Amino acid sequence: MRADIRVKICGLRDAAAVQAAADAGAAYVGFVFFPKSPRHVEIATAAALAKEVPVGVAKVALVVNADNAQLDAITDAVPLDMLQLHGSETPARVAEVKARYGLPVMKAVGIATAADIPQIDRYAAVVDQLLIEAKPEKAAVLPGGNGVPFDWQLISGRRWTVPWMLAGGLTIENVADAIRQTGARQVDLSSGVESSPGVKDAGLIARFMAAARGD
Numbered sequence: 001m002r003a004d005i006r007v008k009i010c011g012l013r014d015a016a017a018v019q020a021a022a023d024a025g026a027a028y029v030g031f032v033f034f035p036k037s038p039r040h041v042e043i044a045t046a047a048a049l050a051k052e053v054p055v056g057v058a059k060v061a062l063v064v065n066a067d068n069a070q071l072d073a074i075t076d077a078v079p080l081d082m083l084q085l086h087g088s089e090t091p092a093r094v095a096e097v098k099a100r101y102g103l104p105v106m107k108a109v110g111i112a113t114a115a116d117i118p119q120i121d122r123y124a125a126v127v128d129q130l131l132i133e134a135k136p137e138k139a140a141v142l143p144g145g146n147g148v149p150f151d152w153q154l155i156s157g158r159r160w161t162v163p164w165m166l167a168g169g170l171t172i173e174n175v176a177d178a179i180r181q182t183g184a185r186q187v188d189l190s191s192g193v194e195s196s197p198g199v200k201d202a203g204l205i206a207r208f209m210a211a212a213r214g215d
């Protein structure tokens with residue numbers, strides 16, 4: 001049993017999905033602000049959805065290389081608990097965002113080979129949390145949410161000074177193995193609980209949570 005595992009369900013676009021994630025016990029819900037994504041939500045939609053999120057479930061805004069104007073618009077309208085930076089933001093930009101918005105910041109770091117591991121340490125110094133996830137192929141349209149795992153052995157036994165989440169291609173079938181190999185205490189996923197791109201499935205969410213906890 002892993003009853004204390006914390007799960008973030010990312011890319012929620014409607015009230016039913018928010019309800020399903022909360023009912024299943026998700027610790028975080030994510031709203032994607034990236035127009036090329038099938039999971040993109042308008043700011044007004046996210047503001048309405050945020051009101052449906054129960055107290056105790058953290059609301060995370062995911063942005064990709066957002067400028068201050070985009071972040072101002074999001075943070076003015078949507079009550080948030082965390083910002084997730086999922087582009088090529090530098091450590092200096094991460095620190096600037098953290099100071100300007102006064103919100104905890106999580107930085108996604110993409111891993112494909114052992115050569116990517118030092119990037120994790122580089123960001124650990126400036127973030128509140130790390131999202132350690134699969135590095136997208138050069139041809140990928142999206143910088144995340146591609147449903148592709150990375151080689152978990154690359155981070156097996158490693159620890160960082162800040163909390164971190166494992167992401168990238170997690171599914172009902174592989175999440176227990178991913179947790180066992182990496183020692184992750186938090187996991188994040190999107191496509192593994194979708195019936196089609198951008199459409200979350202309440203049954204898959206519930207089954208994923210059970211698989212993550214080892215029920």
Ligand SMILES: O=C(O)c1ccccc1NCC(=O)[C@H](O)[C@H](O)COP(=O)(O)O
Nearest residue numbers: 010037144145146147168169189190191
């Ligand atoms: O999900 C998206 O569409 C997306 C778009 C742009 C940047 C990041 C995106 N998702 C990032 C996430 O937080 C996902 O949960 C994470 O990459 C894992 O996704 P998946 O492999 O689909 O579980």
